[in-house]
């Protein structure tokens with residue numbers, strides 16, 4: 128059985144004001160060519176297909192076009208789940224109709240795990256899909272009030288999947304989850320606001336292969352059978368060093384898997400560069416001058432119109448930082464980049480500043496509860 132595993136396309140994403148839809152179409156073209164050449168038995172997309180619950184029309188068109196090419200033109204089965212950025216109901220529209228054509232979409236978490244069986248030369252492989260779900264929803268669906276957080280909800284759903292696994296077949300689990308010990312990036316929205324929501328790799332015992340979405344760096348998670356494919360593109364400057372790829376997985380007759388990462392070439396790479404304005408402007412122009420850049424200037428003292436001058440040579444400078452500020456006195460030295468802090472850290476630091484005392488656990492949890500509800504509302508109402 129040959130499987131191509133990808134995830135975290137985030138179609139419709141906007142990066143520092145730039146709509147990435149053309150970059151996404153460019154990468155998906157490569158992806159389709161790869162599928163055409165590799166002829167997999169199944170393509171697995173492990174969540175965060177869209178960047179938000181109500182995606183822009185061009186993102187819906189791109190997904191429609193991509194899935195049609197895969198399923199109709201290349202006659203490839205596609206298994207697709209909702210991630211924490213997707214709306215389960217919207218993504219799940221037409222699920223029963225589409226499954227007849229070979230497009231298997233798991234939007235909402237159901238009462239029972241959904242298994243899809245695909246034949247190969249050695250028998251059959253069963254795929255179980257576990258879309259992202261809020262703990263409250265899992266409690267309701269499973270009729271189990273005793274699932275306090277994300278990790279507990281995930282364990283319960285996977286336990287149910289393991290129980291219902293068809294006997295005597297090799298099995299693949301497709302999920303959107305955070306595994307303890309994995310490496311996170313700045314462009315991932317936390318699965319849960321309070322706590323990490325991370326599960327231990329052992330919850331995935333018993334499956335031949337586990338195809339995960341959520342983390343944007345391609346990586347194995349705990350053991351050789353559990354992998355993140357990583358995202359389609361670099362979606363933050365923290366990912367400048369990532370080589371984005373998809374996983375080509377071969378599952379043999381005994382259920383052992385062999386995995387190879389196939390790199391994707393971006394239309395514009397995301398890079399961080401450092402130097403004085405003069406040095407950057409006089410550097411020889413390469414064909415990577417239109418990459419998406421974060422520039423850190425080393426100049427001391429005032430510099431006239433740095434962004435305008437940089438953009439005459441590097442049209443896609445998206446972020447400009449000055450090195451100098453860091454060392455200028457105590458006040459400047461204590462500057463913190465709030466984007467890199469968790470909600471908990473921001474709240475406790477704010478509380479300390481305003482009240483002059485540390486926040487209690489109860490106060491922190493009350494605040495995080497409100498943030499969690501706001502995130503849930505936002506998922507449904509973002510334009």
Ligand SMILES: [Mn+2]
Pocket residue numbers: 135175210212315316341342
């Ligand atoms: Mn994601």
